[in-house]
Amino acid sequence: MKRAGFASRWLPILLLVPQLSIILVFFYWPAAYAVKSSFYLQDPFGFGQTFVGLENYSALAGSAEYLKVANFTMIFTVLVTFFSLALALLLAVKADKVIRGAKTYRTLLMWVYAVAPPVAGFMGLILFNQRWGPLTEFFGALGWDFNLRADYVDTAFAMVVVSVWKQVPVNFIFFLSGLQSIPKSVREAALIDNRSDSGRFWDVTFPLLAPTGFFLLIINITYALFDTFGIIDTLVQGEPGNNPMTLVYKVYVDGFRGNDLGGSSAQSVVLMILVLALTVFQFRMVERRIHYT
Amino acid sequence: MADISLSTATPVVPRRRFRWSTLVDHAVLIAGSLVMILPLLVMLQTASTPDVETMKYGPGLYFGDQLDDNFRKAMFEASGFSGENTGFAMFKNSLILGLGFAIGKIVIGMMAAYAIVYFRLRFATLAFWLIFTTLLLPLEVRILPSYEITQKLGLLNTYTGLIVPLIASATATFFFRQFFRSVPEELVEAARIDGAGPVKFFIDILVPLSQTMIAAMFIIMFVYGWNQYLWPTMITTEEGMYTLVRGIKRIVQVLQGGNEIPEYGRANVLAIIAVLPPVAIVIFFQSWFVKGLTESDK
Numbered sequence: 001m002k003r004a005g006f007a008s009r010w011l012p013i014l015l016l017v018p019q020l021s022i023i024l025v026f027f028y029w030p031a032a033y034a035v036k037s038s039f040y041l042q043d044p045f046g047f048g049q050t051f052v053g054l055e056n057y058s059a060l061a062g063s064a065e066y067l068k069v070a071n072f073t074m075i076f077t078v079l080v081t082f083f084s085l086a087l088a089l090l091l092a093v094k095a096d097k098v099i100r101g102a103k104t105y106r107t108l109l110m111w112v113y114a115v116a117p118p119v120a121g122f123m124g125l126i127l128f129n130q131r132w133g134p135l136t137e138f139f140g141a142l143g144w145d146f147n148l149r150a151d152y153v154d155t156a157f158a159m160v161v162v163s164v165w166k167q168v169p170v171n172f173i174f175f176l177s178g179l180q181s182i183p184k185s186v187r188e189a190a191l192i193d194n195r196s197d198s199g200r201f202w203d204v205t206f207p208l209l210a211p212t213g214f215f216l217l218i219i220n221i222t223y224a225l226f227d228t229f230g231i232i233d234t235l236v237q238g239e240p241g242n243n244p245m246t247l248v249y250k251v252y253v254d255g256f257r258g259n260d261l262g263g264s265s266a267q268s269v270v271l272m273i274l275v276l277a278l279t280v281f282q283f284r285m286v287e288r289r290i291h292y293t
Numbered sequence: 294m295a296d297i298s299l300s301t302a303t304p305v306v307p308r309r310r311f312r313w314s315t316l317v318d319h320a321v322l323i324a325g326s327l328v329m330i331l332p333l334l335v336m337l338q339t340a341s342t343p344d345v346e347t348m349k350y351g352p353g354l355y356f357g358d359q360l361d362d363n364f365r366k367a368m369f370e371a372s373g374f375s376g377e378n379t380g381f382a383m384f385k386n387s388l389i390l391g392l393g394f395a396i397g398k399i400v401i402g403m404m405a406a407y408a409i410v411y412f413r414l415r416f417a418t419l420a421f422w423l424i425f426t427t428l429l430l431p432l433e434v435r436i437l438p439s440y441e442i443t444q445k446l447g448l449l450n451t452y453t454g455l456i457v458p459l460i461a462s463a464t465a466t467f468f469f470r471q472f473f474r475s476v477p478e479e480l481v482e483a484a485r486i487d488g489a490g491p492v493k494f495f496i497d498i499l500v501p502l503s504q505t506m507i508a509a510m511f512i513i514m515f516v517y518g519w520n521q522y523l524w525p526t527m528i529t530t531e532e533g534m535y536t537l538v539r540g541i542k543r544i545v546q547v548l549q550g551g552n553e554i555p556e557y558g559r560a561n562v563l564a565i566i567a568v569l570p571p572v573a574i575v576i577f578f579q580s581w582f583v584k585g586l587t588e589s590d591k
Contacts, residue, residue, distance in 0.1 A: 005411045005481070006491040012412035016420055019405035019466060025446075026461035027427050030438035037438065091325045094318045101319075107576055108326035110583075114571035116520035118541040122564050123332040125545065126339065132351025134335065165328070170586075177587040197314060226433040230522040230538075237545050248433050255437040256527065264437055271434040279429050 031272070037265035049262075056266035066250070066267075073246045076160065077224040084164045084220060085213065088171030093201065095172075096179040106176070113169040117227060121234030124162040128235075149236060149243060156244045159235055163228045170223075171216050178212035179205065218282045222275070247271060333568075340364075340561035347557040363558035367566070371532075378532035378540060380563055387519055387536040387567070393456040394518030395511050402465030402510075403503070407495055409466075410473040411481065427462045432524060440527050450531045459524055465510055472506050473499070509585025512578050516571040537567035 038056050040049040060066050095105050112120075127135045128148040139146040147154050182205065190204040226248050236243045240253060247267065255264025335352045342357035368380040408414070409421060432439065439458050448454030476499070484494045500507075525539040535543070544560040575582050 005413050006485075006494075007413060008491055011491055012408035012414050015404040015408035015412075018401045019424060019463070020420065022401065022457060023424065023427050023461045023463070026439060026442070026458040027430075027435075028423075030435040030442055031430065033438035033442065034435050087325075090321065094321045094325075098315070098318050098322065101322075105322045105326060107579065108329055109322075110579075111572050111576055112329050114516050114520075114575040115568050116522060116538045116541075116571075118522045118538055118545075119564050119567050122541055122545060122560075123336060125548065126335060126352065126561075127332060129351060132349075134352060137351075165332075168325075169329070173583055174587055177583060222431070226431050229433065230541075233522075233526075234541060234545050237549050238542060251434075252436065252523070256440070261437065261441075268434050268437065272430055275430055275434060 034265045034268045034272070037261050038269045040262050042259070042261040052262070056262045057270075059263065060266055060270065069245055069247060069250050072156070072244045073225065076156070076163075076228075076244070076246060077221055079160045080163045080167065080224040080228070081217065081220040083160070084167035084171055085216060087164065088168045089175050089209075089213075091168070092172050092175035092179055093205070095176055109172050110169045112166060113173065115166065117166060117230030118234045120162050120166040121231040124158055124231070124235055125237070128158045149241075152242065152244060155235065159228070159232055159244065162231050162235065163224065166231065167220060167223055171220065174212055174216055175209065178209050182208050214285060218278060221278060225271075225274075333565075336561045336565055339557050340565055342558065344554045344557050348554050359558055360562075363562045366556075367559045367562035378535045378543070380537070380566060382533060383535050383537045383540045383563070384566060386534060387538065387570075389452055390455055390521065390525070390536050391515045391519035391570075393452065394459055394521075395514035397456060397460050398465045398514050399507060399510055401460060402463070403469050403500075403507075405463075405466045406469035406473055407499065410470055411491070411494075424463045424466055428464065428467060432459065432462070436523060436527065439524075443528060448528075450529055450534050454528050455525060455534070456518075458528075459518065459521060465514065468510060469503070469506070472503060476502060505581065506585070508578070509581045509588075512574055512582045513585050516575060519571050537563060541567065 037049075039051060039053060041052045041055070042049050091109055095102060095109065098105065125148075127133050128146070129136060130148055130150070133148070136146045136148070148158055149155055186204070186208070190200050194200045194203060225246065228246065229248055229252070232245060232249050236245070240249070245253070248271065251264050251267045251271065254260045254267065258264075337360075338352050338354075338356055339347050340363055341360035342353065343359050346353070346357070368384075371379045405424060409417065409424075414420065443449065443454045443458055446454075448457075480498060481494065484498060489497070519536075520538055521536070522538050522541075525536050526542055529535055529539060540563060544563060548555045548557070548560060
């Protein structure tokens with residue numbers, strides 16, 4: 001709120017009405033509906049519903065399949081987050097250092113930001129094609145009989161590779177902008193104190209980038225959990241079968257395809273709690289984090 | 294600043310001479326750039342090659358001469374059952390989704406942010422929390438109930454159903470609130486002394502001041518809207534309503550193929566067209582886009 005504002009009674013309300021009505025109808029209503037449905041068992045033929053309390057949740061906890069999916073999601077998230085952060089940091093540090101061609105590198109390394117995840121998945125389908133995919137042939141030459149969609153681990157590998165490829169540019173942009181905001185005086189002081197490139201990186205640059213890195217950590221976890229949906233859906237060509245899938249994908253498969261609204265809603269609520277926990281964690285860390293500038 | 298230090302040759306800046314580490318830097322960057330660009334070249338190669346060749350040998354090293362033919366097929370010949378989902382129709386739908394989403398989000402966000410920052414409201418805190426809680430839960434976690442509700446409202450296969458539920462989050466509002474708060478207080482006071490009312494102040498002063506921010510937001514939101522996949526997949530069942538990105542799902546299923554030769558050429562042309570507009574915008578308006586992305590902290 002500004003100190004000097006306008007004193008109008010109806011104008012602010014009028015200004016807020018579009019935003020508020022949209023979020024009430026398409027945010028709060030669906031969220032409440034998900035919580036409510038998670039306590040009910042839907043009749044498969046659409047005739048009403050029965051209150052079952054926490055049964056949908058206990059069914060989840062007892063489902064070996066759900067736990068397998070949750071397990072995969074965790075490993076997938078860790079791998080995608082780690083590799084896309086590490087590779088982006090490496091590229092950003094190099095791009096920040098070079099003088100010649102800096103702009104060209106920047107463009108080449110960031111355009112993938114604008115590629116839709118399912119299109120990235122489609123590229124993966126071509127590159128990892130079972131018969132003639134260039135990467136499949138490359139792995140074959142190395143003695144790895146790569147088999148997309150037929151082999152669980154190979155499919156998971158392709159999912160991680162495509163997801164990392166798609167996410168590196170976002171992290172690159174943030175890291176590069178973080179690096180470029182380090183004051184010149186700090187860099188010069190570091191240059192005098194420490195002549196070795198790697199020493200300077202770990203002692204000065206890395207700690208200064210920590211806030212950016214932490215912010216990106218949350219962004220990347222959210223990306224791996226939710227935004228990879230399109231990549232996974234295209235890589236398994238819409239038919240998951242025995243292939244790995246993430247929690248969000250399972251919500252979709254169970255609810256939309258399997259018509260299990262109660263079970264799917266319980267999964268949604270679990271995801272909501274997960275996201276809320278992440279956000280609370282983020283806020284607490286942001287409060288605690290040290291500002292160097 | 295860089296120019297000054299170079300020209301005066303302060304002792305801190307070493308003279309530029311050949312260093313092995315510079316070579317390594319470039320090698321890493323070139324490798325990274327290649328990894329980013331090669332998949333696109335493979336798509337372009339496949340898009341320009343006859344389907345039979347791709348089916349037999351996969352992507353080759355040389356570009357073919359079928360690009361215009363495949364382009365014509367992809368853009369103007371329908372592939373589905375209804376004959377309505379030509380590449381051109383999908384392109385139009387993608388454009389409507391991208392523009393509608395970006396414009397809707399910016400207009401609604403600016404209005405709400407203006408109300409929150411510049412007015413004394415009795416229920417301001419409540420409105421604030423109602424709006425900013427939406428930042429916490431992405432659409433994906435409430436996707437099914439959102440679908441059910443959109444269906445109940447009779448909005449399946451409509452542009453409204455496609456766009457409005459996606460707008461139900463406060464990213465733009467949050468962004469503009471941050472920006473408005475950084476606008477000097479004196480401006481409002483000066484405007485009031487000059488007799489400008491709240492509407493005049495908003496349109497004549499605040500909106501022009503926000504131009505760069507609006508541009509940056511527009512790029513990010515357009516790309517976000519254009520690239521939507523899960524929501525359009527659920528909400529559009531009529532082929533005439535497909536967007537390009539939604540159409541990828543159909544393409545992928547076609548590639549699974551039966552006995553016929555899968556239409557690799559057409560599929561790759563469509564994928565390239567789905568990628569081109571957002572990529573072009575991001576590249577051409579790079580500095581705005583980077584500014585918007587890194588300053589909004591999403």
